[in-house]
Structure formats: structure tokens, C-alpha cells
Amino acid sequence: GDSVTQMEGPVTLSEEAFLTINCTYTATGYPSLFWYVQYPGEGLQLLLKATKADDKGSNKGFEATYRKETTSFHLEKGSVQVSDSAVYFCALSGSGSARQLTFGSGTQLTVLP
Amino acid sequence: GAVVSQHPSWVICKSGTSVKIECRSLDFQATTMFWYRQFPKQSLMLMATSNEGSKATYEQGVEKDKFLINHASLTLSTLTVTSAHPEDSSFYICSAREGQDYGYTFGSGTRLTVV
Numbered sequence: 001g002d003s004v005t006q007m008e009g010p011v012t013l014s015e016e017a018f019l020t021i022n023c024t025y026t027a028t029g030y031p032s033l034f035w036y037v038q039y040p041g042e043g044l045q046l047l048l049k050a051t052k053a054d055d056k057g058s059n060k061g062f063e064a065t066y067r068k069e070t071t072s073f074h075l076e077k078g079s080v081q082v083s084d085s086a087v088y089f090c091a092l093s094g095s096g097s098a099r100q101l102t103f104g105s106g107t108q109l110t111v112l113p
Numbered sequence: 114g115a116v117v118s119q120h121p122s123w124v125i126c127k128s129g130t131s132v133k134i135e136c137r138s139l140d141f142q143a144t145t146m147f148w149y150r151q152f153p154k155q156s157l158m159l160m161a162t163s164n165e166g167s168k169a170t171y172e173q174g175v176e177k178d179k180f181l182i183n184h185a186s187l188t189l190s191t192l193t194v195t196s197a198h199p200e201d202s203s204f205y206i207c208s209a210r211e212g213q214d215y216g217y218t219f220g221s222g223t224r225l226t227v228v
Contacts, residue, residue: 036219043119043206043219044157089156093217100147101208101217103156 002027002094006104013080013111021075021107023064023090031092033057033066033073034101038087047075047088080111115141117209119220126197126227134192134223136207142187143209147217148180151204163190197227 007022025031032051036044048057053068062077073090090104116139126132136146145164149157161177163169163184171177179201181193190209194201207220 034217041222041224043117043221044208045219046216049216100159100162102159105156106154108154 002031002092002102004090004092004102004104006090007107008105010108010110013109015082015111015113016079017111019075019077019080019084019109021088021090021109023073023075023104025071025073025090025092027071027092027094027102029094031094033064034091034093035062035064035073035075036089036091036103038089038106040086044089080109082111082113085109085111115139115209115211115216115218117143117207117218117220119207119223121223122221123224124226126225128198128227129196131193131195132197132225134194134205134207134225136190136192136209136220138188138209138211138218141209141211141218143190144187144212145210146184146190147208147210148182148190148192149206149208151206151222153204157206160192194225197225199227201225202227 003026005024034049035047037047048059050057050066056065064073064075087106089106091101093099118137120135148160151157160175161169161171165187169182184190206222208217
């Protein structure tokens with residue numbers, strides 16, 4: 001079945017540092033790929049997405065490129081801020097009839113001032 | 114943009130009682146809704162998928178008689194935790210989608226504590 005493997009955390013960075021959170025996937029067909037962010041005590045918010053190979057999703061300085069050859073969708077940001085502290089989830093929408101989301105395990109990011 | 118309202122945001126109940134959690138799509142019709150459970154510092158585990166007007170499809174290992182899901186209208190789905198026990202304490206999150214080609218919108222979650 002579909003699965004998402006995500007870099008384990010927690011990750012602690014200083015403000016303005018470069019961020020990479022690795023994500024690889026296993027799926028049949030051509031899934032859509034997502035990054036969601038969860039702030040403490042809240043639900044999930046869509047950060048960015050890509051629906052086909054070589055697409056780059058971007059939002060709020062975050063980027064991720066859909067790499068079919070390496071089955072990856074790594075999240076990057078050039079300069080993190082304290083307000084980026086949250087849990088980040090990589091997810092895919094597969095080929096099942098309901099096309100429900102399959103999530104990675106989540107990565108806790110803490111950015112220190 | 115699409116908004117999903119989930120209530121209550123937190124609830125404390127006594128063991129043996131039932132709790133109902135509501136999930137409403139405010140500005141779109143949600144043909145499909147998903148219910149997730151999240152344990153502390155863990156990922157979201159899909160519990161069930163419901164389509165408006167039909168019975169929910171439960172994931173393996175989820176007790177359908179304990180977690181009752183109703184999706185009677187295109188804007189409302191409810192999850193009822195029946196005869197709750199302390200091990201049911203968790204963070205429950207709903208998600209709604211207008212159709213297969215639309216994105217997923219998540220509710221803000223419900224923190225359930227059973228004492």
C-alpha cells in the first residue's frame with residue numbers, strides 16, 4: 001500500500017538557518033504530494049502541494065519539488081523564523097477510490113531566536 | 114477559502130459516557146469527510162471515510178460500534194465516541210473535501226479527555 005517516510009525529529013535550528021526536512025514515498029500510480037503544518041493544539045493547515053512530477057510547490061518561503069525518479073518531496077526553506085516552529089507532515093493522496101491522505105510521522109521543528 | 118468548523122475544541126467526559134464531535138463545512142459542500150485520530154507526538158491515523166448519505170468506511174482495527182459516524186448532509190458529519198474509556202483520550206481531527214479533484218480542508222481538532 002501507499003506509505004510516506006519522513007525525516008525523524010525533533011529538529012532545532014537557529015533563526016535564519018536553512019531548513020531541509022526529507023520525505024520519500026511509496027505509491028502506485030501518480031500520487032499528489034502535500035506538506036501540512038500543525039501548530040500546537042490546532043488542526044492541520046496546507047502548506048504546499050504538487051500534483052505531478054517536477055512540479056514545485058511553494059508558500060511562505062517554503063518549497064518542495066516532486067521528484068518521481070527519487071520518489072521524494074523534500075521540504076526546504078532558506079531562512080527559518082521563530083514563527084515557523086511547528087510540526088510538519090508530508091502526505092500523499094493516492095489512487096484509492098476515496099483518494100484519502102496518507103501521512104508521514106511528522107517532524108517537530110523548533111526555531112530558536 | 115474553504116473552512117471547516119469542528120466543535121468542541123476540547124471536552125472532558127466521565128468514563129462510560131458518550132461524546133459527540135461535529136464537523137461542518139462552512140462555505141462548500143463536503144461530499145467526503147475523513148476522521149483522524151492523533152496520539153501525542155504521533156502522526157494522524159485515518160479512522161474512517163464517510164460519503165454523504167451512505168455508511169462510513171472504517172479502517173482496519175477501528176470499532177464501528179464504538180466510533181459512530183454520521184454524514185447526513187453535505188455540510189455536517191458527526192463522530193460519536195460511545196461508552197468512552199480513558200484509552201479513547203486523544204486528539205480527533207476531521208477533514209472535508211468537496212470532490213475528488215478538490216483539496217482537503219482540516220478542522221481545528223478536538224481534544225478528548227476521558228476521566
